[in-house]
Amino acid sequence: MMRSICLGMAALLGGALAGNAAAAAPTETVLYSFDTIGGGFPGGDLLLQGSGTLIGTASGLGSNASPYGQVFMLKSSGKGWTFKRLHAFDGQDGATPMRGLTAGATGSFYGTTSEGGASNKGTVFELTKGAQGWTETVLADLQAKDATPEGRLLLYKSALYGTTVGGNGSAFKLVADGRNWKSTILETFSGDDGKNPLGGLIRDPRTGVFYGTTEMGGVNACGNVFALAKPGGKWKETTLYSFRCGKDGADPESSLVEDSSGALYGTTYYGGNLGAGHANSGAGTVFKLGRKTGKWTETVLYSFVGNDGEFPEDADGLLLGKDGALYGTTSEGGEYDRGIAFRLTIAGGAPQETVLHSFGAYGDGEYPEGGVIQDAKSGTLYGTTFSGGAYGYGAVWKIVP
Numbered sequence: 001m002m003r004s005i006c007l008g009m010a011a012l013l014g015g016a017l018a019g020n021a022a023a024a025a026p027t028e029t030v031l032y033s034f035d036t037i038g039g040g041f042p043g044g045d046l047l048l049q050g051s052g053t054l055i056g057t058a059s060g061l062g063s064n065a066s067p068y069g070q071v072f073m074l075k076s077s078g079k080g081w082t083f084k085r086l087h088a089f090d091g092q093d094g095a096t097p098m099r100g101l102t103a104g105a106t107g108s109f110y111g112t113t114s115e116g117g118a119s120n121k122g123t124v125f126e127l128t129k130g131a132q133g134w135t136e137t138v139l140a141d142l143q144a145k146d147a148t149p150e151g152r153l154l155l156y157k158s159a160l161y162g163t164t165v166g167g168n169g170s171a172f173k174l175v176a177d178g179r180n181w182k183s184t185i186l187e188t189f190s191g192d193d194g195k196n197p198l199g200g201l202i203r204d205p206r207t208g209v210f211y212g213t214t215e216m217g218g219v220n221a222c223g224n225v226f227a228l229a230k231p232g233g234k235w236k237e238t239t240l241y242s243f244r245c246g247k248d249g250a251d252p253e254s255s256l257v258e259d260s261s262g263a264l265y266g267t268t269y270y271g272g273n274l275g276a277g278h279a280n281s282g283a284g285t286v287f288k289l290g291r292k293t294g295k296w297t298e299t300v301l302y303s304f305v306g307n308d309g310e311f312p313e314d315a316d317g318l319l320l321g322k323d324g325a326l327y328g329t330t331s332e333g334g335e336y337d338r339g340i341a342f343r344l345t346i347a348g349g350a351p352q353e354t355v356l357h358s359f360g361a362y363g364d365g366e367y368p369e370g371g372v373i374q375d376a377k378s379g380t381l382y383g384t385t386f387s388g389g390a391y392g393y394g395a396v397w398k399i400v401p
Helices: 007-014
Strands: 027-033 047-049 053-058 070-076 081-088 109-113 123-130 133-141 154-156 159-164 170-177 180-188 210-214 224-229 236-242 264-268 285-292 295-303 326-330 340-345 352-358 381-385 395-400
Touching: 027 081, 081 133, 133 180, 236 295, 352 395
Parallel strands: none
Antiparallel strands: 027 395, 047 053, 053 070, 070 081, 109 123, 123 133, 154 159, 159 170, 170 180, 210 224, 224 236, 264 285, 285 295, 326 340, 340 352, 381 395
16 A cells, blocks of 8 residues: 655655656556546556456445455457456455456466455455356455465466465465365565565576565565575575665565566665765665575666655566566656656666656546556556546556657
């Protein structure tokens, strides 16, 4: 959930301007605005099916008809986009889906709700399409020890992998056992090795190692990047890097993305180098974690300072575009202090950030919490804002390069 930032800090940061942040931005178009009747407040990444169908979730907070959230579809007809609700949660089958969905091999979708279920600790669900329409099935009704899933699910070999933030947090695995699904806890975080894994897990296809982040905990209590592997048949968590709460960043809330060389990229909500005259903890970073001679080293690729964005959440992770650049959002900052979408070049010299769009003009959305996805053919970017739009309950948008 987006944090509220004191006006004094926002004003201080807003005065700084990155050299290229004022460059002309591509065109942003709102495809759909949520309203109080249908239920809004989308927070995770979208799924793009083909070149004209978007699938996403909205938490439903504050709505009338769908107070527990929904799964929705937006379909392009060539003349516009048509909205369809695929499922409305009722509380018992889940409530408050905060992240994007994961596509299954048979046309189904998997996701989590951070609340609802028998214990109000969240659920893992599957959405399938049949002759009578879409059907939601609760695969796991989470209990106290593995409660409150926040990150996006990872599907690998018919098993689902995810994270929760109950207590200090955990990583779990779900495997189908006949008609039921069996949950196994892979790691329970202690605080010293991390706390609150808000992002989901990713898997290195070459080594089979899973990677993730924790928002808090670790040696400096400012979050970790961790690896999760199964040497000798037993799951083991290893801290790859502990943030120091300063120029290197603090409080990573996003999932990671991996490039072809095995380097990891992510964002931190706080921290970074604001330069001389700034005494606060910073407005967030984009970082890289690479391995040399067996040791992981963190490099800050970019520090946000204000008009170029503040406080990146990128809930489901940055996008590594087909052009080799990183794409993402910040939940605040920009021209109107309502968040931005950005592009960061990471090859051929010092990284350069370009603000693609500053949110906050009337009707175009405010406070993006999820990241962006890209149509591989056209290069068009798609995303959501948690609030704003025509009615104030969030929006789905596209940016054409």
